[in-house]
Amino acid sequence: MSNSLRRYGIWVVIALVGALCWGILALSRGETVNAGWLLFAALASYAIAFRFYARFIQNRVLGTDDSRATPAERLNNGRDFEPMDRRVLFGHHFAAIAGAGPLVGPVLAAQMGFLPGTIWIIVGVILAGAVQDMTTLFFSMRRDGKSLGQMAREEIGPVGGAAALIAVLSIMVILLAVLALVVVLALAESPWGSFSLAMTIPIAVLMGVYLRFLRPGRVLEVSLIGVGLLFLAIIGGGWISESSPYAGFWTFSPNQIVFAIIAYGFIASVLPVWILLAPRDYLSTFMKIGTIGLLAVGIALTLPAMQMPRTTEFAFNGQGPVFAGALFPFVFITIACGALSGFHSLIASGTTPKLIQKESQVRVIGYGAMLTESFVAVMAMIAACILDPGVYFAMNANPALLGDSVQSASQAVGGFGFSVSPETLNQTAQRVGEDSIIGRTGGAPTLAVGMSQILAGLTGIFGASLQAFWYHFAIMFEALFILTTVDAGTRVGRFMLQDLIGNVYRPFARPSWLPGNLIASALIVAGWGYFLYAGVNDPLGGINQLFPLFGIANQLLAAVALTVGTTILIKMGKLRYAWVTALPLAWDAAVTLTASYQKIFSTDPAIGFFAQRAAAQQSLQAGKLNDVMLALKAESLQDARQILINTTVDGVLSILFAVMIIVVIADASRVWYGLIWGRKEPELSEAPYEESHLDSEGNEIEREPVGAR
Amino acid sequence: MANPVRSIWDYLKEISGENAYDRYLTVHAATHPGKPPMSRGEYYRARQDEKYANPGSRCP
Numbered sequence: 020m021s022n023s024l025r026r027y028g029i030w031v032v033i034a035l036v037g038a039l040c041w042g043i044l045a046l047s048r049g050e051t052v053n054a055g056w057l058l059f060a061a062l063a064s065y066a067i068a069f070r071f072y073a074r075f076i077q078n079r080v081l082g083t084d085d086s087r088a089t090p091a092e093r094l095n096n097g098r099d100f101e102p103m104d105r106r107v108l109f110g111h112h113f114a115a116i117a118g119a120g121p122l123v124g125p126v127l128a129a130q131m132g133f134l135p136g137t138i139w140i141i142v143g144v145i146l147a148g149a150v151q152d153m154t155t156l157f158f159s160m161r162r163d164g165k166s167l168g169q170m171a172r173e174e175i176g177p178v179g180g181a182a183a184l185i186a187v188l189s190i191m192v193i194l195l196a197v198l199a200l201v202v203v204l205a206l207a208e209s210p211w212g213s214f215s216l217a218m219t220i221p222i223a224v225l226m227g228v229y230l231r232f233l234r235p236g237r238v239l240e241v242s243l244i245g246v247g248l249l250f251l252a253i254i255g256g257g258w259i260s261e262s263s264p265y266a267g268f269w270t271f272s273p274n275q276i277v278f279a280i281i282a283y284g285f286i287a288s289v290l291p292v293w294i295l296l297a298p299r300d301y302l303s304t305f306m307k308i309g310t311i312g313l314l315a316v317g318i319a320l321t322l323p324a325m326q327m328p329r330t331t332e333f334a335f336n337g338q339g340p341v342f343a344g345a346l347f348p349f350v351f352i353t354i355a356c357g358a359l360s361g362f363h364s365l366i367a368s369g370t371t372p373k374l375i376q377k378e379s380q381v382r383v384i385g386y387g388a389m390l391t392e393s394f395v396a397v398m399a400m401i402a403a404c405i406l407d408p409g410v411y412f413a414m415n416a417n418p419a420l421l422g423d424s425v426q427s428a429s430q431a432v433g434g435f436g437f438s439v440s441p442e443t444l445n446q447t448a449q450r451v452g453e454d455s456i457i458g459r460t461g462g463a464p465t466l467a468v469g470m471s472q473i474l475a476g477l478t479g480i481f482g483a484s485l486q487a488f489w490y491h492f493a494i495m496f497e498a499l500f501i502l503t504t505v506d507a508g509t510r511v512g513r514f515m516l517q518d519l520i521g522n523v524y525r526p527f528a529r530p531s532w533l534p535g536n537l538i539a540s541a542l543i544v545a546g547w548g549y550f551l552y553a554g555v556n557d558p559l560g561g562i563n564q565l566f567p568l569f570g571i572a573n574q575l576l577a578a579v580a581l582t583v584g585t586t587i588l589i590k591m592g593k594l595r596y597a598w599v600t601a602l603p604l605a606w607d608a609a610v611t612l613t614a615s616y617q618k619i620f621s622t623d624p625a626i627g628f629f630a631q632r633a634a635a636q637q638s639l640q641a642g643k644l645n646d647v648m649l650a651l652k653a654e655s656l657q658d659a660r661q662i663l664i665n666t667t668v669d670g671v672l673s674i675l676f677a678v679m680i681i682v683v684i685a686d687a688s689r690v691w692y693g694l695i696w697g698r699k700e701p702e703l704s705e706a707p708y709e710e711s712h713l714d715s716e717g718n719e720i721e722r723e724p725v726g727a728r
Numbered sequence: 729m730a731n732p733v734r735s736i737w738d739y740l741k742e743i744s745g746e747n748a749y750d751r752y753l754t755v756h757a758a759t760h761p762g763k764p765p766m767s768r769g770e771y772y773r774a775r776q777d778e779k780y781a782n783p784g785s786r787c788p
Contacts (some may be wrong), residue, residue, distance in 0.1 A: 095755075097752055097755045104742065107742045107743050230772070235768050235769035235772045235773070236771070238745055238746045239746045242744065292777070293773075293776060
């Protein structure tokens with residue numbers, strides 16, 4: 020009795036604290052809610068989920084077996100297969116899954132108030148996202164680290180496998196375009212931001228040379244030097260933006276930055292990795308972990324109050340100025356990373372499964388790292404919601420709605436049902452060291468303002484607020500690791516494409532063949548470059564148009580991963596527990612297909628691509644803009660022509676994504692039917708059992724001599 | 729009791745891959761006795777080329 024009390028007593032307390040925090044979040048009648056309640060509601064929920072649900076999945080559903088040797092132990096070659104300490108592997112896995120996604124999505128979803136997004140981030144990660152990561156990691160580990168594509172082909176069939184491959188390539192292109200778009204929007208017209216980001220290139224090259232020739236392999240010391248130089252670059256940016264002769268030189272229009280990023284992406288993909296990509300990787304990983312830690316400390320110590328209401332009317336009427344569409348399904352599309360992100364299944368079936376020491380560690384690495392990422396998303400939500408809602412909308416609404424001046428922006432925000440004075444907008448811009456913050460869409464600038472408020476509060480304790488510095492620190496940190504993703508993603512895409520073309524024309528398959536390298540790099544860069552350019556120049560707002568597409572593509576990949584997981588569970592004879600992945604799959608399919616349906620068929624021109632297309636076409640035929648185009652704030656026939664092209668491409672892609680989801684699920688259903696009701700014998704493609712000789716700390720256990728009892 | 733600064737430093741060294749070479753030396757000595765191991769620079773270059781020749785994906 021007292022024993023079980025001791026065992027579960029603490030969990031009862033955690034559950035009560037969590038319930039109290041949730042209650043206050045949802046019901047308190049005060050003007051504002053303190054962010055602390057949100058923080059503790061999240062932490063209590065994660066703790067309970069990790070202790071009970073993840074353990075249930077580990078023991079009952081997957082049945083991890085620590086006496087079974089993992090591929091890291093069996094195939095240990097000191098390189099890609101190697102048992103790695105679970106704490107270190109946790110760090111690696113977390114660094115690989117946590118990118119800019121969890122920072123951007125929640126900021127955009129904040130237009131519906133903080134509650135819908137927060138509930139989805141926390142409930143979604145517990146029941147869907149972390150489950151997907153953990154099960155994919157486990158199944159890949161049982162198959163010697165096979166990739167998601169290979170598992171889809173083997174467990175479902177060639178059709179499912181092909182769909183998975185196309186999904187991966189197309190999501191890569193859209194993803195890179197959207198992320199690069201975020202960088203462009205954050206850096207345009209900002210000499211401070213442009214200078215400090217440009218400086219990361221020589222810093223990376225310096226680090227690369229140092230690592231290659233001066234002190235090979237001394238990663239830690241070179242990273243510290245790099246971070247130090249980065250701080251100098253931010254300080255230097257402040258100096259540049261104040262001294263007018265250089266400020267003009269470093270001020271770029273959005274299109275100039277677009278072409279700079281496209282050129283950069285191509286060069287980075289073609290160059291050997293040691294010059295640019297590898298050192299940037301180290302730099303951005305350290306910055307990422309450090310900044311996330313700093314933000315957590317900042318929120319916990321300053322406990323800011325959230326100004327954004329619980330829900331806004333945009334959650335229900337779908338007329339939000341940041342992106343159009345109602346709460347269901349668009350919150351669940353906009354917030355992918357942090358709640359459920361298909362992209363993680365690529366990492367969980369990539370390097371991580373080859374490094375796990377003990378099977379039971381899939382819980383802390385798969386489920387635990389995803390909970391941590393979800394926590395990052397919660398912090399991003401907090402950072403966006405501590406801003407004055409008027410400032411939030413003045414920054415994030417489609418720039419066409421806001422106009423060019425603080426007066427017109429203030430008026431437009433009034434039209435959204437919030438209020439902000441022109442003076443407040445000027446003051447906010449001044450405090451963060453920018454000329455203007457109006458129409459700074461993309462999420463990154465908003466997050467940076469929120470972060471700079473929190474961090475300035477933190478340094479304010481020591482008597483210096485430094486808000487402008489922190490704002491550009493945050494911008495630089497986001498831009499740095501988005502660009503690292505662009506480098507790495509272009510390279511990954513290039514390899515996939517070379518592999519694909521290699522099936523037809525042999526020499527292409529060799530990654531080192533220069534013509535193949537150049538052509539494949541150019542094709543990938545052209546792919547995302549096109550969407551980037553179209554997005555920056557989209558009269559309807561690039562983020563508004565492209566972000567839903569990115570969300571749908573990401574959740575499509577999640578559907579593939581959860582389908583593979585459900586299939587394997589059924590094959591393992593765990594039909595009873597197949598709901599663990601089947602329910603999130605059903606939800607994911609419902610969300611993704613509803614969103615696709617609305618994007619394709621909605622007659623509301625704010626949402627439907629083809630409704631927009633029809634209006635643009637009519638205007639072009641009539642030779643003047645019709646009412647729909649005018650309501651969307653198109654200004655000329657040139658705009659209408661652009662809208663016609665963009666909506667055609669976006670609409671066709673939406674159809675492609677929707678068809679692929681249906682194909683994957685239909686193909687898998689055929690397999691499920693055969694397994695459950697048919698006579699099909701389940702074939703498990705697991706690697707055979709071998710006994711482990713490692714203990715839970717990775718030490719060799721004395722082997723018993725053969726024949727001994 | 730372990731010094732916390734020391735253990736954070738050790739963790740960073742481990743996670744950044746800085747002491748991967750030391751572990752390689754141990755494994756190499758056990759598995760290929762008599763054969764000279766790669767130098768630190770060679771080992772590091774080989775690992776890096778391998779890592780990016782087969783790029784794992786990462787999240788947005």
